[in-house]
Structures are given as structure tokens and as C-alpha cells.
Amino acid sequence: FLFRLFPLREHGMNWHARPLTRQEIEAFKKSKDVMKRFERAYQLMLRFYGITLTNQETGELKRAENWAERFQNLNRFSHNNLRITRILKCLGEMGYEDYQVQLVKFFLTETLVKETLPNVKRSALDYFLFTVRSKRKRRELVYYAWQHFKPQSSFVWAPRDKLLKYR
Numbered sequence: 001f002l003f004r005l006f007p008l009r010e011h012g013m014n015w016h017a018r019p020l021t022r023q024e025i026e027a028f029k030k031s032k033d034v035m036k037r038f039e040r041a042y043q044l045m046l047r048f049y050g051i052t053l054t055n056q057e058t059g060e061l062k063r064a065e066n067w068a069e070r071f072q073n074l075n076r077f078s079h080n081n082l083r084i085t086r087i088l089k090c091l092g093e094m095g096y097e098d099y100q101v102q103l104v105k106f107f108l109t110e111t112l113v114k115e116t117l118p119n120v121k122r123s124a125l126d127y128f129l130f131t132v133r134s135k136r137k138r139r140e141l142v143y144y145a146w147q148h149f150k151p152q153s154s155f156v157w158a159p160r161d162k163l164l165k166y167r
Contacts, residue, residue, distance in 0.1 A: 005038075005041040005045070006041070006045075006086050006087050006089075006090035007019075007020045007024075007090065007093075008020060008086065008089055008090055008093060009021070009022070009025070009093065010089075020093070025093055025094065028094065029094060029095055035094070038094055039056070042087070042091070042096075042099070045083075045087060046061070046064075047064060048070065049070055049073075049074060049080070049084070050063060050064045050066055050067035050068075050069070050070025050071050050073075050074070051063065051064055051067070051070075051103075051106065052064045058098055058102065059096065059098045059099035059100075059101070059102035059103070060102055061102050061103065061106045071110070071116055071117055074117055074119070074120055075117055075118065075119040075120065076119070078119065078123075080120075081120060081123035081127070084103075084107070084123070084128065085123070085127045085128060085131060087103075088100055088103060088104065088128055088131035088132075089131050091103070092131060092132070092133045097132070097133050097134055097137070100131060100132050100133065101132055101134070101137045101141065103128075104124070104128045104129055104131070104132055104141055105141060105144065107120060107124040107128055108124055108125075108128075108129070108141065108144060108145050108148070109148075111124045111125075112124075112145060112148035112149055112150075113148050124145075125145060125157055129141055129142060129145065129157065139166070142157055142158045142163075143158075143163060143166045145157065146158065146163045
């Protein structure tokens with residue numbers, strides 16, 4: 001189900017699923033119908049995770065009304081983290097890099113600032129963060145994570161001297 005909704009150029013857990021080619025991705029991006037379906041699939045998965053897309057231009061997100069119940073599911077079942085990583089990678093492949101950034105920042109905020117998703121924290125830092133294609137945006141997100149990580153002295157996702165000089 002998810003493998004068809006969020007295809008990648010790499011093998012995932014389902015070894016029977018064929019990875020996409022660059023030509024297929026470009027063909028998808030040129031099809032308004034395919035891209036609309038992709039956006040609907042993304043919003044469907046966001047709702048499943050208790051998240052709402054509030055701005056289709058920027059990819060801005062907020063908690064859905066059922067967020068508390070859905071976050072319990074995210075905290076309880078770590079396989080969701082693999083799916084989220086897949087979604088993030090696919091967003092990048094399909095040209096939705098702003099959506100990628102917003103989703104990663106959402107999870108960093110929920111794990112590090114609001115502390116509502118403690119069992120997602122490692123995946124957010126180890127995997128979600130590094131799916132972001134834009135080096136500049138990824139650096140901004142690493143800096144954001146460092147600012148909110150406790151204790152800051154245990155932050156291992158970037159060199160401390162570079163974080164201190166950032167901005």
C-alpha cells in the first residue's frame with residue numbers, strides 16, 4: 001500500500017517492489033493528475049499520523065484535532081518511523097522539498113520542544129533530518145534541533161564548533 005503511494009529510486013522493505021527510475025519520476029512530475037494523487041496520498045498519511053497540511057504552497061503543518069490519539073500510535077509503533085522516512089524521501093524525489101522541511105521541523109518541534117513524541121526523537125534526528133535535500137535547509141534544521149536538544153552538550157548530529165558559529 002505505502003510502497004505504491006510513495007515510490008523511491010531505492011529498494012525498501014518490500015523487495016518485490018521495483019525502484020523508480022529518474023525517467024519515471026520526471027514523467028510523474030509532468031502529470032498534473034499524478035501529482036494531485038500524490039498530494040492526496042500525502043494528506044491521507046498526515047491525517048493518519050494526526051497532522052494537518054494548513055498551507056499547500058509552503059507545506060506548513062499543524063496538529064490535527066485527533067493528534068493525541070494518533071501520537072500515541074506513533075509513540076507505540078516504531079514501524080511508522082520507517083514509513084515517515086520513506087514519505088520524506090519521496091517528497092524530495094517528487095519536488096516537494098518545502099514539504100520535506102516542514103514535516104521534519106514538525107517532528108523536531110514535537111519531539112524536542114513539545115516533547116509529545118519521545119519515541120520518535122531518535123528517528124527524527126538520525127533519519128528524518130538527513131532526508132532533506134537542501135544543504136542550507138538541512139543545516140538550519142540541525143541548528144534548530146541543537147537549540148532545543150537537552151542537554152546541548154550531548155548533541156552529536158553536527159560539530160559543536162560549527163553550531164556555535166552558525167548564523
